[in-house]
Every structure is written in C-alpha cells, then in structure tokens.
Amino acid sequence: MNWRRAGFAALCVVPVILLFRHGLTQDPREIPSPLPGKVAPRFSLSVFAPGQPPLARPVGDTIRLADLRGKVVVLNFWASWCLSCRDEHAGLSEVARFYAGRPVTFVGSLYQDTPSAGTAWISEMGGQSYPSVLDPRSHTAIDYGLYGVPETFFIGADGRIARKIAGPAPPSAVQKIVDSLLAAAGAPTAP
C-alpha cells in the first residue's frame, strides 16, 4: 500500500466529508435569529381590529411596547393571505383568552396586507380574542427581523425578547413559554 497516496487522498476527501456533514445537518430554511436575549425593538402601532372583551382595544388606539413594561408580550405577525396563519389562529386566540386578567398582552400585527382584508379574514375565522395592529411600511416587521408569516415573538417582563417561533405557534408551546416568562417575572402562572 502506498501510504503517501493514501494520505493525500484522505487529505482531499476528509474536508469534503466534513463540509457535507456540516451542511446536510442544517435546515437551509431555518434562519437563526440574533434577537432572543436582546431588548425588544420599540413599537407604537395603531389598532385596526379591536379583539373581543375582555382583551378588546378600541380601533385607532395606539399600542406602545413602552406602555407594556412589566408585562409578558406575545407579538404575532400574520396576514390574511398566509395559509399557515389559519392553522394557529384558533389556538392563539384561545390561549390569549386563557391569560385574560393576568400580566400578559397578546398583539397581532398585520403584515404586508390591507386592513379591510385583515378584518374580513378575522370575521371569516370566527373572530380574534386579542387586538391586531397595522404596521405601515413593515417597519416593525423589519425591526423584528421578520422573514415570513406567521412568526411569534415572546417578550419578557424585562422588555427582552425571550423566544421566537417561526411558523404556526402550537398553543401548548405558547402556554409553556408564557408560563415560564410569568414565573421569571414572579407572577402567578395559573388562574
């Protein structure tokens, strides 16, 4: 056996195998967000869909992140043209209702859509328990590094982004994250 040749072949092949091993174990669609752990970008957005009592906010009211300090905030970006948003809608609405009366605020943010289409979609889906806001020119979406809908951001009582879920957010996962954030804030997690 020619050891020199074998060594040269190994030198060529091993780096290629290692590169493939690194590349094939990554999901190319999953873009790691640098935001979790950082202070949540501020937003000040106008309500276009009021939600339902007791979580309702009047249309035209402004929801400011600065006013929600000390509360857990669940910010969900959605659109009427987004099929996956249909999958998570009922579950999110239900979880938001479950946390009514506790220091948790759910906010929907309409992404690349019109208020009329958003309102019609909410009616078609049987209503939404929490309010939704408009994001003109997608400034807030870009501030949150959005690359698709639905995406859900969980902001802790300290004003930092704790987690992000890309794609439909399962109600059980939402509840688990909100509970952990409430516990971290020293608030009761169960009614």
Added chain:
Amino acid sequence: MRRAILVAWLIAVATLASRPNVLAGQSNDTAAYRPGKDSVLEARTSAVAAQLRCPVCQGLSLQDSPSELAQSMRAVVRDQLAQGKSPEEVKAYFVSKYGEWILLAPKASGFNLIAYAAPILIVLAGVVGIFVAVRRWTSNPPVIPESPE
C-alpha cells in the same frame, strides 16, 4: 396699449411655462426637490441594497428583488442613509436584526474564511498537480524502439 398687454401676457405665460410645478398646482419648494442629491442617495441606496439578501427570495439581493418586503427594506436603507448613517452602519442594523445571513457576501473571518480560501487553495493544488505531472512525463521520455537496420 394692446401691444403692451400682449407682451405682458406673453411674458407671464413664458414665466409659468418655465416653472411646470406651478402650472400643475404643485409646490415649487426647491428644498424639497433636489435632483442631484436624490440621485446620489438613490445610487448609495442601490449600492447597499445590492449587498443585502432578500429574506423571502432565493439568492436575490434587496436591489434585485421585486417582493414587497425587499422594497420595504430598501426604503429603510434609503431612510437611514438620508438620516446620515454610513453604509456600514446600515448593514450593521440589518445584521443586528437578521444575523450575518442577511449579508450576500459573508464576512471574511472565522468559519467563513473557508469560502474565501477554498477556491484559491483548489486552484493552487491544481497548478501544483499539473506541474508535477508534466515534470514526470518530461523526465521519463518514451523509449523509441530502434529500427532493425
């Protein structure tokens, strides 16, 4: 008298015609319309947008993508440059939101160095390989059988 009125009317029309914004009922605020400055800003915006990846496309830059998100992001690039931020600061803003993934050309540091070094190393290895092979061929010339005479 008639001649004076006609001359005055012609002067008024000529003056208005040289200021089309007034005829169109628009403001003629010179501070708001600065074609030279706007074209420079557009060129700077395009240069930065060409270096940033469109998040909803496959391998397209913000400059080349027709998607709504890319257009919105391009507007953010333009706004930030207009506010006096440097191209590096604008790119840093997008990296802070999307990570280094947003840069079409990765930074030449750490693991990314492989992407820059590998092509050079492969070409060098090829050149060395060809050199060695040619030397081997030329140092061992084929033996030509002698003729029977």
